[in-house]
Amino acid sequence: MKIAFVSHPGYAVLPPAGSVEICTHEVARRLAERHAVTVYGSSAPGREDATDAGIRYRFIRHGADAKLGRVFRPLHRLRPADKGFFASPLNSLLYWLRVASDIRREGYDVVHVANLTQALPVIRRLNPDIRLVLHMHCEWLIQLDRRLVARRLRHADAILGVSRHITEPIRERFPDLADRCHTVSNGVEIGPEPAPREADGTVTLLHVGRISPEKGHHVLFDALNQVLPDHPQVRLVLVGEESVIPIEWAVGISSDPVIRDLERFYGSSYLEQIKDRMSKALAERTQFVGRIDHSETARHYAAADLFVFPSYFESMGIPPVEAMAAGLPVISSPVGGANESVVEGETGLFVERGDVDGLAAAIVALVDDPARRAALGAAGRARAAKHFSWDGVTAEFEHVLETAARAPRAPSRHVATPVSET
Template identity: 40%
Template sequence: MKIAFINQPWSVVSPPVQNADSVATWTYEVSSRLSKDCAIVSYCKQHKSQAKCETYRGIEYRRISLIPDRIFLKILRELSKIVPISPSPLFNSTLYHFWYILAIAFDLRRQHCDLVHIHNLSHFVPIVRAFNPKIKIVLHMHSEWLTQLQPTTIARRLRKTDAILGCSEHVTDKVRQKFPAFASRCHTVFNGVDLDRFRPPEKPRDRLPKTLIFVGRISPEKGVHVLLEAFRQVAEHDREVTLQIVGPKGSTPREFIVDLSDDPEVQKLDIFYEKNYATYLDSLITQKIHDRVSFPGSVPHSHLAEFYRESDILINPSLTEAFGMSLIEAMATELPAIVTRIGGMPEVIEEGKTGLFCHAGNPDSLAAAILKLLEDDLLRTSMGTAGRERVLKLFSWDRVSERVWNVYQNLQQKND
């Protein structure tokens, strides 16, 4: 079998992939394991001085220039201010990164691949199908876009897919319910974690001060403002605690999440797009907590495990979350987690066993959960141990790759 993976056009892929976004990391980890049994082609954008073609550990990386799309998208964005582009939003239009996927569709035909794996961008499907009528197409969703965008448009695209993957049962089940005609094509494949890199600390976590850690993009939907409000309450009760907010500053485009959501709490986030979110967060950091809150910025994935090992509790206060990569990374290092009961996170965390839940958008609820864990050393330790065991069972890259391979083989058997 020959398999092609299509990376998202904004992902920078440079093997060995260690510091890429979560989707590019997923592709690299899974394709590296599958390459032992089949031929792999990985398509991605050509970044700066990268070679157009490169082979690394048996995987052929074929890179596509984004220059035509950058020019084209600039023109489209200007035109959209005058004439509406259908279907909207722009990222759901066939024209979005059209030249990128067109070049890949042409090349796929020359490569004679049996199967192609596409992430998130459903409008890539009909273009690939037009030039490769016999290829098996797997559409892999790491978001809720299929159930948030125009259903008639999405249904036309799903008819051209052979399998639809969701990164959590939350995502997958929503697709099944919205598009029952395609329910039999839907499968859940969790994200994974490198168990060797994200290992527990060698020494017990018995130092002071205790450290809370958030890992992710510093964007409104991640609930960092809620975390800071909660930390102000925690700091009043416990002087021996600090907070690290690890991740790049920069709001996710509102059309990707806020404009699509039917959740009132997520819709309220539109106020943060009328002002600078980072500036607003700074205003929440009072003089009393100023020396206890740090922003290390964007940390290379290769160094991230050490941040988890030096922390005591992971906090994920997201208002929307398809899966929650930071959860399994933290659990792999035996770190307990406090998360919102949102999206796919209840599938990762076992309440009372590997972590605690709090109410989304509620600083009081989050503060109470934090204080409960800070005051119970034995509970934190037992949750950490149980978390590592759960990751070993469900979220290793080997287990994820095995699940994907089963989906691929079933598709090929249907073809035979």
């Protein structure tokens, strides 16, 4: 097959930076062993097309879209939240047109697009016989205006979700498209058996991910302020930079009041807000690593004793699975796709989102019980290897692509919309 992956405009693909880009890279480089694979990404000054790990990279100009965005984005502020500018066909329109034109010249069998549904009709218009696969790493298909989404989904030959948490609500909202929906999770690298951690009297807690309100750092800090007076051996390592997602991408379009409450952290630096919550003891025992290369994160997993992930929502959440693959026990919120990766009492512990006392108690329970930490970590590694290896994920992904490529072009069915929806 000849396969194209179309990346989000404005995101780095070589080397990959964000979670979607990392997932694309890991699947694409494995597919490139058997297929011709191209990844489209945004051009930067001086950036030329390249080939890496068997993948051909095509870089498309994107600068003019930023200028258009400054004109059209303010006009969308008067529109409902579920019709925001980020979902508008005007958002990055020139990028999509250039990509669609290049796809027509290259003649791909299958084109993969992540999250941004406005790309589908543009690519379809210039490539009527192409097979289009939409891959959702977020909940936008059930959060955005139904009519808007339905019109675009008619162009998709397959719709992937990274967890059943994503896929099943799509099937329910768009039953006419249920047979096009599939669940293919994100994956992780399964490395060698982790070496025993040296006992030096400390217990290192690790969190990997963007520093952003929905990740629950404020809950973690409040919990550790309770833990440290009686457990001074605890240390905290945070891998990730402050990168707060725009409020309209998630918090502003959520119907969940707990998530909407996160609006209180917008308006000033979230990093500074959580630092203000730190006790002196916690500040002395916390290391902010910042943003590092994905491959460098492995050494922090190897040096940790416990992984903590008090997120408010997750489509799947790769870091907890990476932690499991590294043999770490996980304390996580039971949200979204985390319910499908972490197994309560077997590979980790669940604590309800926002529950400071519950999180403190769970941390203490595992800090005080190294044997239980080891048992949870071993079970987690076995589960990660069985269900979430990149090789296994790629095989599932490849099956969906090959099925879409062989099947007759799906008709752009009309998706019924209730009269009450506008």
